[in-house]
Amino acid sequence: MTEEVIIRRQMYTETAHRLLHYEGRCAHIHGHSWLWQVEVKGKVDKETGMVMDFSELKADMMNILDPLDHSLVLWYKDPLARLLMQNKKFFSALVTTDSLERQPRLHLVPWNPTSENLAKYVKERLLYTFKRLDNRNELAVVKVVVSETRNTAVVVEC
Numbered sequence: 001m002t003e004e005v006i007i008r009r010q011m012y013t014e015t016a017h018r019l020l021h022y023e024g025r026c027a028h029i030h031g032h033s034w035l036w037q038v039e040v041k042g043k044v045d046k047e048t049g050m051v052m053d054f055s056e057l058k059a060d061m062m063n064i065l066d067p068l069d070h071s072l073v074l075w076y077k078d079p080l081a082r083l084l085m086q087n088k089k090f091f092s093a094l095v096t097t098d099s100l101e102r103q104p105r106l107h108l109v110p111w112n113p114t115s116e117n118l119a120k121y122v123k124e125r126l127l128y129t130f131k132r133l134d135n136r137n138e139l140a141v142v143k144v145v146v147s148e149t150r151n152t153a154v155v156v157e158c
Helices: 054-068 079-086 088-095 115-132
Strands: 004-017 030-043 071-075 106-109 140-147 154-157
Touching: 004 054, 030 054, 030 115, 054 071, 054 115, 071 079, 115 140, 115 154
Parallel strands: 004 071, 071 106
Antiparallel strands: 004 030, 030 140, 140 154
């Protein structure tokens, strides 16, 4: 019987957001140095001795997280998002890609951009990625951990 092992990869992003329906400081636009950790469980391949190549997991995470790096994430119901969308010239400057990185700097999402919702978003995107790749059938995303600060974390188990 082949042994199952859990591997972990982490990445950082610098991402701003603000929360609606919240009375504290997080109701204002602010940013964090987010720490994202993903755990994947699978059988150790007899030939490679690995569950999966860490560079593959890094690429999967980059596809999801790189667009959030140095960006502002707002709920599309946020009055600020609506204000930005009304000013078409300003809005288009935020959401069109810049020439250096070709990534939009404003992301409107269909939920309040809390750590909990961002963790669930990353989990769902990773599950979708693994499901569509045939060579990942034996792998399972088991945990996503998101930390806004050194003192806080959200853990979503899959």
